[in-house]
Amino acid sequence: MNGHDALPSNLFYQTRQRRPLVAEARDIYIHDVNGKRYIDATSGAMVSNIGHGNERVLAAMRAQMEKATFAYRLHFENEPAEELARLTAAKMPEGLDRVFFVSGGSEAVESAAKLARQWAVATGQPERWKIISRYPSYHGSTLGALALTGMDLMSRPFEPMLRAMPKIAAPTCYLDRDNHSLEERGLRYAEMLREEIERQGAETVLAFIMEPVGGASTGALVAPDGYYARVAEICREHGILLILDEVMTGAGRTGRFLAAEHWGLAPDIVVLSKGFGAGYVPLGAMVAHRRLVEPVLAAGGFVHGFTYAGNPLACAAGLAVLGEIDRLDLCDNARAMGEALMAGLSGLKERYPFVGDVRGKGLLTAFELVADRGTMAPLPKAMDAHVHLVEEAYSRGLILYSRRTRGGLEGDHFMVCPPLIVSREQIAEIMGLLVESLDAFADRFGLPRARD
């Protein structure tokens, strides 16, 4: 505690934890009011993809502010929203050309669930309402998105208020101890979708939603390649919609604009947020295939909406963000720097026997700590490694993002997801501070490590 964070506050969020006041944010660095510098190695919550203080985005926002910050969409159309919808649609797989703007990821997921449901009703399939999702997973914290989220700690208090949705296991192939190859395990996880559809009754299932590369709930979990084609095929065979939650993976984070492109997936709906507004404005989008939207509009309209949706200021910022992603080739940089970062993180396994797994795609990467790499048994829960390592790093000016791994109940993983503008030198700077933090953490808890 120093100064401000000892003072009383009327604000509250999850816990009583206090943090210093922010002074300024530029590039991949954030400075607090005490003059300390932090490397934003997680882009906040995997949000600030184009870095902080981008002058072109700020200029576009200033220019729009001089014209109009808000014009309600039922009263006026606005050019930035039209143009952002056009450019967003151009980046989507074939047919996904209807865009619905929102102000965040949870709103985007809610919108996808409701559009899917209205499509089923409008096309004479009113018995379809169940959306299968994975466990663990994260799709947001509003009650509808929470019903799809597979994370006990977050949903438990609200269970009586939620309409429970079916879950299948996330493809955590790296934890399985059997004689099968990773590909074989991946296909086994995909078959769980078919089994769940049959258990529920295929005619009652509306959609399957997944994060193509896991976010905070699994720590950048990537399935074996064959998994993706197989789940898509299973959805198609049963007339079930495939919704990709690209809130974290989208806007270039994994090295392509959509993670779906790595596997040639053709989803029915994609949801975007985080890197789409890149921390400049609250912005998200639900992008749907025209095949879904047209029957809903013809049947009387989409009975859903949010006041701030598609406001000109947010869309002008979003347009400038998309422009920067293209101008700076940030998908390419995410691929190249992602490889450098993964190489650095993988090297940690030699120094620290308690680093159990390193995974990810592009600049969506994470490492997981374990008590035993052979069994992948987690570190003792009471050790609270996910808290202590983050604090070691924070005190050294390195921002990490951690969660408990196994459904939020035990296990510890750490996301390392710097802005997509990160350079090779900055990756080396991140790795240097990470090693210092891990050394201090290992020494504090008496964990084994190789010495210099």
Ligand code: PLP
């Ligand atoms: N979906 C995914 C994959 C996410 O990672 C998140 C947020 O972390 C959300 C949805 C919810 O987004 P928001 O917090 O903007 O509502």
